[in-house]
Amino acid sequence: MRDRIKVKFTTENTVAVVRTRVALQQQVRAWKAAGETVGFVPTMGALHSGHISLVEKAKENAGRTITSLFVNPAQFAPGEDFGTYPRQEDDDLALLSAAGCDLVYLPTVAEIYPDGSVTDVRVNAMSDLLDGIYRPHFFYGVATVVARLFLHVQPDTAVFGEKDYQQLQIIRRMVRDLGFPINIIGGETKRDGDGLAQSSRNLYLAADERRAAGALFAALHRASVRLSLGALPGDVSAEAEAHLMRAGFRSVDYIALVDPGTLALLPADAPMPGGAARLLGAAWLGRTRLIDNISVTR
Incomplete structure (x- = not known):
């Protein structure tokens, strides 16, 4: 039956x-x-x-x-x-x-x-x-x-x-x-007022960690502007990682500029080519791993 x-x-x-x-x-x-x-x-x-x-x-x-x-x-x-x-x-x-x-x-x-x-x-x-x-x-x-x-x-x-x-x-x-x-x-990614991408794992964040968490999107956004103006991806990634560590993140797994379709890494030592790319990041805030990404156009 x-x-x-x-x-x-x-x-x-x-x-x-x-x-x-x-x-x-x-x-x-x-x-x-x-x-x-x-x-x-x-x-x-x-x-x-x-x-x-x-x-x-x-x-x-x-x-x-x-x-x-x-x-x-x-x-x-x-x-x-x-x-x-x-x-x-x-x-x-x-x-x-x-x-x-x-x-x-x-x-x-x-x-x-x-x-x-x-x-x-x-x-x-x-x-x-x-x-x-x-x-x-x-x-x-x-x-x-x-x-x-x-x-x-x-x-x-x-x-x-x-x-x-x-x-x-x-x-x-x-x-x-x-x-x-x-x-x-x-x-489309839904975000809190400080830019933090909404995620079920955000429930793990302690109050002080939650106050710092918006730094991930802020770092990616600033990096995307720099990349669109011709900055080198390697330099921009290093700057973004340093920003996150100053904001209180425990460690950064990656800040990477990739082809939006294949996810292949774009060269770190040359300005991104014209067109679209994707900037992705993953970092640890306390025991919580946060991920985010943003579109980049040059």
């Missing part, structure tokens, strides 16, 4: 919730049979207004919108924060209901990774740059879970935030290489 769609209603939450692939695809088939398109926003929960902006963009590009809440164990290395990653299902469902999301997919680990599963997805080269140097497991876990979620949801469009720019480009490459019939849309 097919799973019935379970809809969870409270006075604050009227969004449909499904926890199995069978129930999910039953609803998706019904929508598509009625001629509707499906937009998808995969998340790990602990939602904030940045996530909700992605849901709103999905709603602009499809008749129905699905959001997944799944903390993916495959993208955490031993010693990382899988066990402590914030989980707040009730709050997330209330936010998604208020945003007009049609359905929330809440699978178990066993639903995504059936017993005995040994198949992974690897987007080589792009996954081994930048964040891939410091978290070599990460993008292989991301590509694997997103591919599986795409097979479960079968969306027409999917929206990913530009804050995780390397992830967005890797997903675009995976979709192109594997032939998923899905339009990948990038959602």
Whole structure:
């Protein structure tokens, strides 16, 4: 017997919730049979207004919108924060209901990774740059879970935030290489008043760290202006790192100017060529690792 769609209603939450692939695809088939398109926003929960902006963009590009809440164990290395990653299902469902999301997919680990599963997805080269140097497991876990979620949801469009720019480009490459019939849309980074990119991990920041955290975007913004005027990328990166250390950051993993499509590093000792590039940064503030990026045009 097919799973019935379970809809969870409270006075604050009227969004449909499904926890199995069978129930999910039953609803998706019904929508598509009625001629509707499906937009998808995969998340790990602990939602904030940045996530909700992605849901709103999905709603602009499809008749129905699905959001997944799944903390993916495959993208955490031993010693990382899988066990402590914030989980707040009730709050997330209330936010998604208020945003007009049609359905929330809440699978178990066993639903995504059936017993005995040994198949992974690897987007080589792009996954081994930048964040891939410091978290070599990460993008292989991301590509694997997103591919599986795409097979479960079968969306027409999917929206990913530009804050995780390397992830967005890797997903675009995976979709192109594997032939998923899905339009990948990038959602603009949502920021707090001081420029800090919104992230679920910002919850880890102590009060004094939060006051210093806006320095990351400030450093990238100043660097982008310098690069657009012809400064050498190597000099600009060093200046940005020094700015962050003065602001109280513990260490800087990288400040890197890259080709916006391939993520290949641009030469550090020559002015960036005309056109567009992307400046990405990752740095530690206390025990919290912050990432951000900004477009650069010359």
